[in-house]
Amino acid sequence: MNSKELFKESKKYLSGGVDSPVRAFKPHPFFVEKARGSKIWDVDGNIYIDCCLGYGPMILGHGNIKITEAIAKQLSNGTSYGAPTENEITLAKMVVDRVPSAQMVRFVNSGTEATMSAIRLARGFTKKDKIIKFEGSYHGAHDYVLVKSGSGAATLPDSLGIPKDTTKNTLSVPFNDEEALANLIKKQKDEIAAVIVEPVMGNIGCVEPKKGFLEFLREITRENNILLIFDEVITGFRLSKGGAQTYYHIVPDIVTMGKIIGGGFPMGAFAGKKEIMEMIAPSGNVYQAGTFNGNPISVTAGISTLKQLDQTFYKDLNKKGNFLREKIAEIIEDLDLNVNLVGLSSMFQIYFNSKKVLNYEIAKQSDTAKFLVYFKELMKNGIFIPPSQFECNFISCAHNKEDLAEIAIAIESSLKIAWNK
Numbered sequence: 165m166n167s168k169e170l171f172k173e174s175k176k177y178l179s180g181g182v183d184s185p186v187r188a189f190k191p192h193p194f195f196v197e198k199a200r201g202s203k204i205w206d207v208d209g210n211i212y213i214d215c216c217l218g219y220g221p222m223i224l225g226h227g228n229i230k231i232t233e234a235i236a237k238q239l240s241n242g243t244s245y246g247a248p249t250e251n252e253i254t255l256a257k258m259v260v261d262r263v264p265s266a267q268m269v270r271f272v273n274s275g276t277e278a279t280m281s282a283i284r285l286a287r288g289f290t291k292k293d294k295i296i297k298f299e300g301s302y303h304g305a306h307d308y309v310l311v312k313s314g315s316g317a318a319t320l321p322d323s324l325g326i327p328k329d330t331t332k333n334t335l336s337v338p339f340n341d342e343e344a345l346a347n348l349i350k351k352q353k354d355e356i357a358a359v360i361v362e363p364v365m366g367n368i369g370c371v372e373p374k375k376g377f378l379e380f381l382r383e384i385t386r387e388n389n390i391l392l393i394f395d396e397v398i399t400g401f402r403l404s405k406g407g408a409q410t411y412y413h414i415v416p417d418i419v420t421m422g423k424i425i426g427g428g429f430p431m432g433a434f435a436g437k438k439e440i441m442e443m444i445a446p447s448g449n450v451y452q453a454g455t456f457n458g459n460p461i462s463v464t465a466g467i468s469t470l471k472q473l474d475q476t477f478y479k480d481l482n483k484k485g486n487f488l489r490e491k492i493a494e495i496i497e498d499l500d501l502n503v504n505l506v507g508l509s510s511m512f513q514i515y516f517n518s519k520k521v522l523n524y525e526i527a528k529q530s531d532t533a534k535f536l537v538y539f540k541e542l543m544k545n546g547i548f549i550p551p552s553q554f555e556c557n558f559i560s561c562a563h564n565k566e567d568l569a570e571i572a573i574a575i576e577s578s579l580k581i582a583w584n585k
């Protein structure tokens with residue numbers, strides 16, 4: 165069956181034909197045959213250079229040989245024990261060595277679980293109930309945070325099925341808006357447990373913090389006995405060895421991780437100061453548990469991944485990112501387009517928007533119809549990016565110079581068609 169037929173079949177058995185909503189782009193998604201390095205093959209015989217990369221995890225490209233070998237060895241020793249392993253200590257130590265805010269770690273199964281648990285922990289530690297998030301930020305699909313949430317949708321209707329009693333404790337303010345946050349905290353500081361933030365907003369495209377904004381967050385939370393949670397599910401191990409906190413030199417109280425940390429297998433983690441982390445069961449009274457927590461396969465893949473992510477790796481990857489963004493900037497200038505190229509390190513996006521995007525409100529004003537034309541043209545030219553203006557594009561170390569040149573050429577011709585140039 166080809167992708168079109170598979171999607172028709174899939175819709176009979178899987179709700180919406182997919183297992184996660186952003187995958188269901190029109191007229192139908194491609195079904196994957198395999199992926200290797202920087203490339204992904206569909207069942208219809210097309211090959212794409214992959215700039216979606218599993219929405220972030222595959223920073224070493226697909227089928228990394230060292231991970232594959234490590235996993236193969238672990239597979240023959242069993243895949244789930246319900247008892248601890250030395251490898252969990254090894255990976256936790258690697259996280260603690262790299263990530264400034266991490267003194268102790270708990271491994272979970274996804275980014276969603278990581279933020280859910282981190283928020284419970286912050287509430288338990290501070291004995292307060294409210295949290296503040298930023299409009300358009302995405303912290304996974306659980307009830308506490310599906311309020312004015314990003315993740316691929318321009319305007320996500322708040323989900324049905326979430327009791328108002330749950331979300332009344334979730335407040336939100338615009339990103340990069342110090343005054344709005346200060347006002348909110350002033351009014352309710354005795355009730356606010358935590359501020360949770362994506363240091364770079366990767367779920368409405370790619371929005372960087374204004375200079376001084378993260379410093380401001382650090383100060384105002386400290387002054388008001390509020391915990392600062394960095395949701396580094398995207399930025400962790402991507403922006404640098406220690407994630408966004410090392411890149412921007414701001415140390416939060418709790419950090420959540422996911423995506424890259426599992427080396428392509430399901431995993432998440434949260435970490436923080438010892439005195440906070442020790443409140444988690446069994447050493448403390450904030451409950452957190454999971455059958456697959458610290459899963460031997462995911463942990464093995466995580467160790468192999470982090471081992472490969474050294475300083476040289478980031479230097480090389482960031483150079484590739486800079487090279488690609490420079491090429492794209494030239495193209496945009498030559499075509500004289502009123503669009504906005506954003507990104508840093510190995511992340512990039514083009515906002516079909518003439519304004520500088522500082523927050524969700526501005527991001528939403530982008531021309532999504534034109535963006536979809538651009539997305540489809542890129543596919544025709546053999547480049548796969550997430551099918552939304554409000555997702556981030558990634559590159560991996562497996563993307564070589566030829567791949568990057570090919571991406572730039574495809575972007576040029578796709579922009580031309582989207583903008584009738």
Ligand SMILES: *Cc1c(COP(=O)(O)O)cnc(C)c1O
Pocket residue numbers: 273274275276277279302303304305362366367395396397398422423432
């Ligand atoms: C992807 C993502 C999550 C959710 O992680 P899952 O593993 O999909 O549950 C949470 N926060 C951010 C910033 C993310 O990008």
